[in-house]
Amino acid sequence: MEQTRQEISHAIAQKLTEPAAPTAICNARRIDAHGIQEHTWVILENNVITATGTSDDEFEAAARAAQITPERTIDANGAIMVPGYVDIHAHGAWGSAFDDGPEGIEIARAGHMWHGTTRQVLSLITNPIDVMCENLHNVRAAMQVRPDVLGAHLEGPFLALSRKGAHDPQCLKDPTPDLVSTLLDAADGCMRQITIAPELEHGMSAIRTFAQAGVHPAVGHCDADYDTARRAFDAGATLMTHMFNAMNGIHHRKPGPIPAAVEDPRVTIELINDGFHVQNPVVELSFGFAPHRTAFVTDAMAATDCPDGHYLLGALDVNVEHGHARLVSNGAIAGSTLVLERAVQRAVLELGFEAPAAVEAATLTPAKAFGFDQPNPVTKAPLGLIAPRYAADVLLLDPNDWSVQHVWCAGRQMR
Structure with missing residues (x-):
């Protein structure tokens, strides 16, 4: 198990140094400090969230505009999406x-x-x-x-x-x-x-x-x-x-x-x-x-x-x-x-x-607590919400037990 965790640690460290590939996530239940929104999608580009919404037509247009390929499109299948x-x-x-x-x-x-x-x-x-x-x-x-x-x-x-x-x-x-x-x-x-x-x-x-x-x-x-x-x-x-x-x-x-x-x-x-x-x-x-x-x-x-x-x-x-x-x-x-x-x-x-x-x-x-909810020199993009211009830090959670299933940090998929 320790070997596996060491390998995971090295892989995560390596991913954090690589460019973030544009990613689309759809069909999620967004929950953040602003409330709950059903059937939500987001577009992750250049380390930030560039667009979000609920319309399927708008999602397809936003994904095309970002030139996101089908293999970079994730169907959340109703999972909970949180920052x-x-x-x-x-x-x-x-x-x-x-x-x-x-x-x-x-x-x-x-x-x-x-x-x-x-x-x-x-x-x-x-x-x-x-x-x-x-x-x-x-x-x-x-x-x-x-x-x-x-x-x-x-x-x-x-x-x-x-x-x-x-x-x-x-x-x-x-x-x-x-x-x-x-x-x-x-x-x-x-x-x-x-x-x-x-x-x-x-x-x-x-x-x-x-x-x-x-x-x-x-x-x-x-x-x-x-x-x-x-x-x-x-x-x-x-x-x-x-x-x-x-x-x-x-x-x-x-x-x-x-x-x-x-x-x-x-x-x-x-x-x-x-x-x-x-x-x-x-x-x-x-x-x-x-x-x-x-x-x-x-x-x-x-x-x-x-x-x-x-x-x-x-x-x-x-x-x-x-x-x-x-x-x-x-x-x-x-x-x-x-x-x-x-x-x-x-x-x-x-x-x-x-x-x-x-x-x-x-x-x-x-x-x-540290002003990271605003643009700042440390994180560049603000943290803490699923919204345009915020950092592309996104989790998908199991809707039954709220366990973490997938993790994106600054647009890079960690898990």
Whole structure:
């Protein structure tokens, strides 16, 4: 199986460097943040969606105009068509982590691509500063050749010791100006997000500096109260890292950071919808807290889509049992084995969410968090919708179980 996955990883990496062939997809049920449309077709050309509609005559005319041959025309046979999923917080898959160098990035990205995540911000775990700098260099290099890599998310080292979760306590730091500059220099523009505990001595100043540099600070792994979180958002933080996890919960006399994020329209809220990090009643309740601002994330570690067993998270030993990852040392939750395919399936089929809202949480909302829902220097075409001028990131799903059957990223068929 490992050999097969390695071959798939290499094939996906190769396809991403090849020109995208014009493709037509017809007879699909489109679902995105704008709603549901039956009997839909799309034309994919030059990495973008150039046309879409419902009329058979218009489809034939559009396919002819794009000079699309019959072998490049796919009849979806009523499958669900959604935009490619966008994960802004994940660490790995298929036995590899994004901290594991170029090969680790290739394998882990393939694992998520196979399950429909066409674009991803690569999360890097807390490590010694020099190691984190090298890992940032690797993400930057991957961005030069892979359109599916959106940049890096540093989950650490500026976290509260009391809320460290599965992060190495020996590597945690206060975000002093010299360390902030070191990481920004190493990133060379590839850093999209950094999780910071704002109550740290230099927390607020670091949030301001990162925000001014174009990075999106996230409040998380923190002991912050409500007022501190509000100040952090006013200082430039625009995200909340995996709401409920590694932070103070909601208390009627000590509100904590969650209400501060919910009430602030500038903030995108991450939510791990696996029923384990956040159990179903709270997922259902919290999804209504901030409509159109709650993004499904996976926090997936290397064991994702792998058998139970022993794995590493950074330098820390992890045991995975029944798909749940915990540190060997103290039993702390050590990320997840979730993929966005499963998060959307759970939302629609198990929790009863409206389909467009569930899809939005895995597509348009995470794209909006970094301005990728608009034309931008990183993705060029916007992400998150099935519409003309948007990126040609398209999934076809089984209408019965919402499993991913076919994947296009930037117009290239990955699966």
